[in-house]
């Protein structure tokens with residue numbers, strides 16, 4: 001019956017902590033287990049299909065000699081047929097599997113051919129060599145390729161973009177997803193520069209990259225990025241939790257706002273004068289600072305909540321929820337440290353075991369609420385009577401133990417007398433006003449020679465039982481030293 005009551009009681013006092021711990025655990029498991037839905041591999045697939053459609057349309061344009069199909073804006077750059085073929089190779093390769101199968105080999109071959117072609121084109125451009133046939137090299141007119149009198153070039157920015165996209169693809173083929181993600185991010189920046197050029201009317205930004213090529217590069221970049229949606233920064237941005245929501249907000253506003261403000265400045269003047277550029281740079285840098293501040297604020301809020309929870313958990317793990325005293329675990333941890341220190345300094349320490357007399361009667365007669373009040377009152381008394389550097393712990397049930405540091409035989413006697421007399425004079429509602437006072441039996445163990453804490457507690461416990469046997473409401477003193485114990489009385 002008594003055991004049942006203890007269980008019931010400890011269940012109620014630890015309920016709050018259990019609830020806290022389980023909610024933290026649930027949050028943790030939820031965040032650990034969260035996986036992106038497979039929609040991103042579908043998005044990657046759809047973007048590649050779009051890129052294939054664009055590439056095929058451009059090639060059809062050349063075949064049927066419909067200029068609009070390969071030159072989206074009159075008098076502006078067109079997409080070179082070789083560019084369209086490379087784009088086709090890369091888009092098809094994204095759809096193929098990675099496994100060591102025939103299709104896997106085809107995938108690697110398509111990406112490799114694309115990479116080698118653009119790499120050679122870049123070498124031709126940089127070193128003025130002619131490894132590629134003249135109709136593919138840069139900045140040379142090839143009137144024979146199409147009827148238009150306008151130039152049609154595989155430009156350096158296009159070649160670099162496709163080289164980077166090929167590298168991202170190769171990283172994916174060799175299962176280096178984080179690398180693939182970083183390279184895909186870099187690749188996307190190139191068509192973005194072209195888009196800005198077209199939007200702001202800055203021809204040097206898009207150079208000879210046609211709008212179609214920029215769109216294809218953008219689609220392929222995002223397609224490769226979507227393949228890595230379960231990794232690194234991209235996964236973090238897609239997270240359904242606070243961090244992800246903030247990252248999405250910052251990514252979108254970080255793109256839309258500077259772009260719109262830039263567009264506004266450009267619209268103010270046909271020629272971008274330096275003061276507008278300066279203002280734009282200041283806007284973008286301060287905008288970045290604002291974004292970082294928002295991040296830091298949210299991060300700090302999350303971290304503060306985490307610190308608070310950690311503190312509560314540490315407290316819950318080390319203290320007794322009813323009395324707020326150290327629990328047994330923490331008592332042993334701190335007590336052992338204290339004994340080591342005492343051994344070094346040579347100062348005597350004492351361990352007391354304190355047990356409330358006839359506590360079961362209090363519970364059975366006045367109820368557990370009153371029993372709890374007695375436990376709290378006794379623990380408060382112990383905290384008041386002892387010095388702040390003495391250790392007080394609720395050992396379990398109605399038992400407490402104390403470690404007194406830097407003491408003497410007389411000092412221990414004085415403390416024990418103070419404890420027993422102060423507890424005897426406690427007034428507890430619904431108990432001491434109707435029944436006998438609360439008393440305790442104390443077993444005191446003065447540690448004269450170094451012994452371990454467990455042995456000292458055994459000696460104190462035995463002494464406490466002696467005090468009970470001698471009629472309760474008193475202290476029994478023992479002295480402990482290596483391998484022996486003796487009575488002080």
Ligand SMILES: Nc1nc2c(ncn2[C@@H]2O[C@H](COP(=O)(O)OP(=O)(O)OP(=O)(O)O)[C@@H](O)[C@H]2O)c(=O)[nH]1
Nearest residue numbers: 002005006356357358359360361368371372397398
């Ligand atoms: N109210 C309350 N009672 C508790 C708690 N923990 C243990 N108890 C009760 O403490 C009582 C201990 O009873 P006993 O071990 O028989 O000790 P006692 O009645 O003090 O007898 P003596 O030690 O011989 O004086 C049991 O009735 C337990 O149910 C608690 O947290 N709150």
